[in-house]
Every structure is written in structure tokens, then in C-alpha cells.
Amino acid sequence: MKGGLLRGRGLQIYTWLVIAWLVLPIAVMILFGFNDTHGRYNTAWQGFTFKWYGKLFEIGDLTQALVNSLLIAVLTMLIAGVLGSLIGLALGRYRFRGSGAMNLVMFAAISCAEIVMGASLLSLFVTLAVPLGFWTILISHVMFSISFVAVTVRARVMTLDSSLEEAARDLGAGPWTTFRLVTLPMIFPGVLAGSMLAFALSIDDFVITNFNSGGTMTFPLWIWGATRVGLPPQVNVMGTLIFAAGVLIAVANALLARRRANA
Amino acid sequence: MTEIQAGPGAAVAAAPVSGDVPAIELDHVVKEYVSHGEVVRAVKGVSLAIAEGEFFSLLGPSGCGKTTSMRMIAGFEDPTQGVVRLHGEDVTSVPPNKRDINMVFQSYALFPHMNVWDNVAFGLKRKKVPDAEIKRRVGEILEVVDLVGREKRRPKEMSGGQQQRVALARALVNRPRALLLDEPLGALDLKLRQAMQIELKRIQREVGITFVYVTHDQSEALTMSDRIAVMNDGLVEQLAEPREIYERPASKFVAGFIGTSNLLSGTVQQITGDTAVLALGASDRILVPADGALAAGASVDLTVRPEKIKIAKDQPEGDLSVVRGTVSEVVYLGTYNSYVVRLGDGAEITVFEQNANDSTITAERGDAVWLSWQPWHSYALR
Ligand SMILES: Nc1ncnc2c1ncn2[C@@H]1O[C@H](COP(=O)(O)OP(=O)(O)OP(=O)(O)O)[C@@H](O)[C@H]1O
Ligand SMILES: [Mg+2]
Numbered sequence: 001m002k003g004g005l006l007r008g009r010g011l012q013i014y015t016w017l018v019i020a021w022l023v024l025p026i027a028v029m030i031l032f033g034f035n036d037t038h039g040r041y042n043t044a045w046q047g048f049t050f051k052w053y054g055k056l057f058e059i060g061d062l063t064q065a066l067v068n069s070l071l072i073a074v075l076t077m078l079i080a081g082v083l084g085s086l087i088g089l090a091l092g093r094y095r096f097r098g099s100g101a102m103n104l105v106m107f108a109a110i111s112c113a114e115i116v117m118g119a120s121l122l123s124l125f126v127t128l129a130v131p132l133g134f135w136t137i138l139i140s141h142v143m144f145s146i147s148f149v150a151v152t153v154r155a156r157v158m159t160l161d162s163s164l165e166e167a168a169r170d171l172g173a174g175p176w177t178t179f180r181l182v183t184l185p186m187i188f189p190g191v192l193a194g195s196m197l198a199f200a201l202s203i204d205d206f207v208i209t210n211f212n213s214g215g216t217m218t219f220p221l222w223i224w225g226a227t228r229v230g231l232p233p234q235v236n237v238m239g240t241l242i243f244a245a246g247v248l249i250a251v252a253n254a255l256l257a258r259r260r261a262n263a
Numbered sequence: 264m265t266e267i268q269a270g271p272g273a274a275v276a277a278a279p280v281s282g283d284v285p286a287i288e289l290d291h292v293v294k295e296y297v298s299h300g301e302v303v304r305a306v307k308g309v310s311l312a313i314a315e316g317e318f319f320s321l322l323g324p325s326g327c328g329k330t331t332s333m334r335m336i337a338g339f340e341d342p343t344q345g346v347v348r349l350h351g352e353d354v355t356s357v358p359p360n361k362r363d364i365n366m367v368f369q370s371y372a373l374f375p376h377m378n379v380w381d382n383v384a385f386g387l388k389r390k391k392v393p394d395a396e397i398k399r400r401v402g403e404i405l406e407v408v409d410l411v412g413r414e415k416r417r418p419k420e421m422s423g424g425q426q427q428r429v430a431l432a433r434a435l436v437n438r439p440r441a442l443l444l445d446e447p448l449g450a451l452d453l454k455l456r457q458a459m460q461i462e463l464k465r466i467q468r469e470v471g472i473t474f475v476y477v478t479h480d481q482s483e484a485l486t487m488s489d490r491i492a493v494m495n496d497g498l499v500e501q502l503a504e505p506r507e508i509y510e511r512p513a514s515k516f517v518a519g520f521i522g523t524s525n526l527l528s529g530t531v532q533q534i535t536g537d538t539a540v541l542a543l544g545a546s547d548r549i550l551v552p553a554d555g556a557l558a559a560g561a562s563v564d565l566t567v568r569p570e571k572i573k574i575a576k577d578q579p580e581g582d583l584s585v586v587r588g589t590v591s592e593v594v595y596l597g598t599y600n601s602y603v604v605r606l607g608d609g610a611e612i613t614v615f616e617q618n619a620n621d622s623t624i625t626a627e628r629g630d631a632v633w634l635s636w637q638p639w640h641s642y643a644l645r
């Protein structure tokens with residue numbers, strides 16, 4: 001790109017600006033987890049402390065909300081992971097009656113505004129007289145994340161050489177053994193990526209959860225409620241830990257991928 | 264003239280060893296695909312019998328139905344009509360994992376997430392062979408394909424030729440009663456290909472099992488096979504030994520597809536003894552062995568192989584086929600020279616001349632030459 005608009009120093013400065021833009025809010029969140037604040041508002045720097053890490057679980061409601069969120073996210077990851085993978089496998093592999101409609105519904109679910117999906121789920125639950133709470137949150141989370149898993153797995157399945165499965169059949173493996181020993185290991189990176197996406201989508205969902213939570217608190221809901229009275233530093237600490245876990249998983253994934261590429 | 268009349272639709276030929284049950288039999292097999300609402304007839308009625316221990320090739324141009332035929336033998340496709348038999352047993356509706364044959368795929372289809380050892384041991388593990396025996400047999404077969412010491416490698420860390428040998432070992436280790444190979448050398452370069460041809464032939468002799476070999480490379484089929492089925496457009500055009508196919512092609516298609524051949528046609532002028540004489544011009548004549556089928560006035564298509572024709576500046580003597588023409592092209596090809604000679608009626612004939620003595624080229628471009636060949640080298644096509 002000789003003579004391009006962004007080159008040399010300009011490009012460098014621009015890159016760092018973008019990185020700063022992305023990182024700054026996270027840095028502030030982490031920093032204020034170490035703030036030795038005394039009042040209600042954790043907004044002004046008052047000195048460094050580790051004490052919030054020690055008092056992490058002192059706010060009962062907040063802890064309960066975090067536990068709910070984690071539990072729902074893990075269950076969503078498992079349920080949407082399995083069901084979504086099966087849908088992705090079917091869509092990527094076979095052309096069947098209704099596969100076109102299925103594809104359409106998947107993309108509609110992905111592109112649908114959350115507020116619309118939340119509201120319509122709520123009216124569905126109310127109409128069917130399903131009591132709102134933990135289970136309705138779980139159902140709605142599985143519902144909106146399943147298409148992301150299916151689309152991710154489908155992309156992986158489409159790159160799969162179908163003669164691999166034929167080779168397994170040819171060598172004496174029945175359909176189930178072929179799936180277990182050949183198909184699943186081949187599509188597993190897609191299944192893993194899709195499931196992790198489902199976890200990530202679930203744990204920070206606010207809009208849809210807010211419609212369908214009833215009295216059950218999740219982490220994002222609790223924070224939203226607390227903003228009016230001031231966020232305790234524990235929220236920053238929990239945020240920091242969730243972020244750190246995410247970074248760890250991403251790094252581990254990258255390392256594994258590199259190992260696999262070199263292996 | 265030929266024993267095997269393998270016209271379209273009637274391509275039946277018995278296994279060479281009569282009395283034995285053939286290893287593989289296709290009995291009037293038809294395969295139709297439906298794609299985008301249209302019926303595609305990939306195989307239009309193929310019958311063939313492959314004997315135990317035979318190296319059998321399916322040869323033909325792209326899209327003629329070779330792969331489809333092989334996939335029906337392996338069990339990956341259900342025939343629309345007809346019966347597939349393995350060792351006399353009807354297996355038409357038996358799934359591939361229950362058939363005692365193995366296939367080597369054109370893409371090799373090695374499992375990328377397993378190393379060489381696990382790839383090769385896959386079939387034996389499915390059959391619940393004891394560990395000690397798996398160890399012994401995998402070790403043995405890796406020796407046969409010369410891959411000892413590479414057990415821990417992943418397929419993508421190996422060259423094309425090595426992957427090919429892993430694929431071969433993975434199939435052979437199961438000691439199948441027949442091995443199906445779909446253009447197994449297609450992805451290799453010429454040198455490696457020729458080396459692997461010899462290697463495959465050696466392995467086949469060593470293990471002594473039936474090989475069914477799909478290829479569109481006629482020289483590969485000619486060098487390796489015991490018998491060849493030449494396919495065209497979903498049908499077997501000829502099923503015979505390589506020499507027979509080369510010397511006595513059953514149809515224009517086979518003559519054109521196998522090697523270089525000159526197609527000529529003419530009208531029978533007279534029959535003298537066991538020779539029919541076709542007149543082309545004043546001093547030109549073509550002699551064809553006459554069987555009962557030829558009569559004066561009949562029009563005949565015939566082929567002559569380029570290496571059977573002699574090229575000379577002077578009129579040859581004797582009871583030969585003789586035609587005159589003008590050299591329109593001379594190509595020096597190392598072991599032989601190739602001439603293209605244009606006849607009076609515009610037809611072109613290719614002639615190969617061995618470079619046996621360090622003689623100079625017989626004729627130059629533009630020279631008038633005489634071409635001659637023995638009567639029995641004219642082969643009439645039906
Ligand atoms: N699954 C399919 N659906 C529709 N048509 C098919 C299918 N498989 C093969 N065909 C058609 O059947 C015909 C024979 O195909 P086949 O693969 O047997 O050819 P081939 O002789 O192996 O050719 P090549 O040398 O190119 O591999 C082709 O015209 C092909 O387009
Ligand atoms: Mg093919």
C-alpha cells in the first residue's frame with residue numbers, strides 16, 4: 001500500500017489508538033477492583049487495596065446472582081452445544097425436506113433484535129402460563145444461542161471430506177462408531193467454538209433475560225439494579241475474574257491450536 | 264475374429280478360470296442418479312466377472328461411470344437395477360462395513376487426527392482382533408509398504424507417495440478378499456507414479472488378492488492389468504486382456520482411446536483367398552484378413568497401429584497394404600520418429616519409426632512416401 005493513507009507512523013499511531021479504545025474500559029474496571037473506596041460510589045481513586053478480593057462473596061444477593069448466571073451459562077453451553085451441533089451436522093451434511101426453511105430460521109434467530117425476541121418469549125410464556133424464573137431464563141438462552149452453535153458447526157461440517165466417513169465404513173465401522181471415531185473428532189473444534197460462544201452469549205445477556213427472569217437474579221440483572229444506588233467494588237472484582245477466565249481460555253485455545261498445527 | 268463380442272449392453276465375459284466362482288460379479292447393473300430433477304444414468308447396464316487373484320482394471324474417459332461401478336462393488340451406492348455378487352453371494356443390499364473388501368480412495372481419505380499406526384490399525388480394531396496380533400500385522404504391512412519408523416507421523420507430515428502407501432497398508436492389513444483402488448496414483452507426479460505402479464504390482468503378487476483398479480490412464484492399465492474393461496458412457500465397450508485390447512480393439516472408441524491408432528475406411532473390392540482387398544486409388548490398396556463376414560462391396564472401418572507401418576521413399580514389393588502420401592510433419596521423439604502422412608483423400612496416418620540404427624530420418628516434410636504394412640496388421644472394426 002505504497003502512498004496509502006495510513007502507512008508508517010500514521011498506521012502505528014492509529015493501531016495503538018484502537019487498542020487503547022478497546023482496552024481502556026477493561027483496564028478501568030480492573031483498576032477499580034483495587035480501589036480502597038469507603039463511600040457508596042466507586043468512582044474516585046482512593047488508594048490501593050486487595051481487600052475486595054477477600055470480601056468477594058460478602059454481598060449475598062450478588063453472589064447468588066453470579067451463581068445463577070454461571071449455572072445458566074454452563075447448562076446453556078451444554079444443551080445448546082449438543083442440540084446446535086446436531087442441527088449443524090444435519091444442515092451441513094444432508095439436503096432434506098425443510099432444510100432450506102431450517103437455514104432461514106437459524107439466520108432469522110441470529111439477526112432478530114434481542115428486544116423483539118425477549119418480548120415474544122415473554123408473551124409465549126405468559127400465554128402458556130409458564131412461571132417465570134430460572135427455567136424460563138435457561139430455555140430462552142438455549143433458544144437464542146442454539147443457532148450460533150449450529151451455524152459454527154455447519155461451517156465446519158461443510159469443509160469435511162465425506163470420503164473420510166466412507167473410509168471408516170469401508171474399514172468395518174458401523175454408523176455410530178464412525179461418528180464417534182471420525183466425524184466427531186473432525187468437527188470438534190467447531191463444536192467447542194460454538195459451545196463457548198453459547199456460554200459467552202448466555203453469561204452476559206441482559207435484554208432477553210430481563211423479560212423472562214421473573215424474580216430470579218442474574219449477574220447482569222443485579223448490576224443493572226445496583227447502578228442506581230452505586231456499584232460495590234465486588235462487581236469490579238467479579239468482572240475482573242470473569243474476564244481473566246475468558247483470557248485464559250482464549251490463550252489455552254490458541255496454544256492448543258498451535259500445538260495441533262505443529263503436531 | 265474376436266471371441267469376445269463386447270458390444271454395448273452385451274458386455275458379458277466369463278472369468279478366465281472357468282468353473283471357479285468369480286470374486287466379484289456385476290450382473291446387469293444400472294445406476295441412476297437424480298440431480299436437480301433430472302435422471303442421470305451413470306451406469307447403463309454393466310455385467311462383468313472378476314476372477315480370484317486377478318488384477319482387473321476399469322479404464323475409460325472421465326465421467327464414463329468407473330467410480331460409480333466401483334462404489335457399487337464397495338457398497339457405497341445401491342444399484343438402481345441388477346445384482347452385485349462377492350464370491351457368489353448376493354451382497355446388493357449389504358452395507359460397506361459388512362463386505363469383505365476394502366477400498367483405497369483417490370483422495371486417500373486418511374484420518375487426519377490419527378497417526379500412521381492408528382490409521383493402519385483402524386480396521387483390525389473394528390474387528391476386535393487381539394492387540395498382540397494387531398501389533399504384529401500392522402508391523403508386517405508397514406514393512407511391505409516400506410514405512411517402518413514412520414508410525415507416529417500424522418498424514419499431513421508425509422509426502423503424497425507415503426500417504427498413498429499408508430492408504431494401501433490401511434486397506435491391505437485387513438487381508439480383504441478384494442481390494443478396490445480408485446485412481447490411487449492420480450495425485451502423484453509421473454516419476455513417482457511409475458515407481459508406484461511397479462510397487463503395486465509387486466504387492467499384489469505378494470499378497471495374492473484380487474485388485475480392481477480404476478484409471479483413465481491407458482498406459483497404466485495396459486502395463487498393470489491381467490484384464491481390462493474399457494468403459495464408455497456407462498457401458499463396457501470391451502473386456503479382454505491388454506494385448507487383445509491393444510491389438511484387436513472391439514470398437515472405434517476402444518481403438519481411439521487405447522494408444523495411437525489410425526482409423527481408415529474403404530470398400531471391399533475383391534476377396535482373394537483369405538484376404539480382402541480394399542481399393543483406395545490407382546496403386547493404393549489395403550489388405551484385410553477376410554473372415555466370412557466380408558463380401559465384395561461391403562464398407563469396412565479398420566485400424567492400423569503406427570508402429571506396424573513402414574515408411575519408404577520407393578514402392579515396396581510383396582503382398583502388402585500399400586498407400587501413398589505426403590509427409591506433413593516429422594517429430595523426433597528419442598527412441599523413435601513420428602511421421603504424419605497425408606493421403607490423397609485427405610486422411611492422415613501416423614507412423615512410428617524405431618531409431619534402431621543411427622540412421623537419419625527417412626523422409627522430410629513435403630516428401631512423397633510409400634506406406635506399407637502386413638495384411639494382418641489391418642484390423643477391421645465392427
Ligand atoms: N452423486 C451423483 N449425482 C448425480 N450424478 C452423478 C453422481 N455421481 C456421479 N454422477 C454422474 O455419473 C457419471 C459417472 O460418474 P463417475 O464418477 O462414475 O465417473 P468416472 O468414470 O469415475 O469419471 P472420472 O474419471 O472423472 O472420475 C457422470 O456423468 C457423473 O456426473
Ligand atoms: Mg472417478
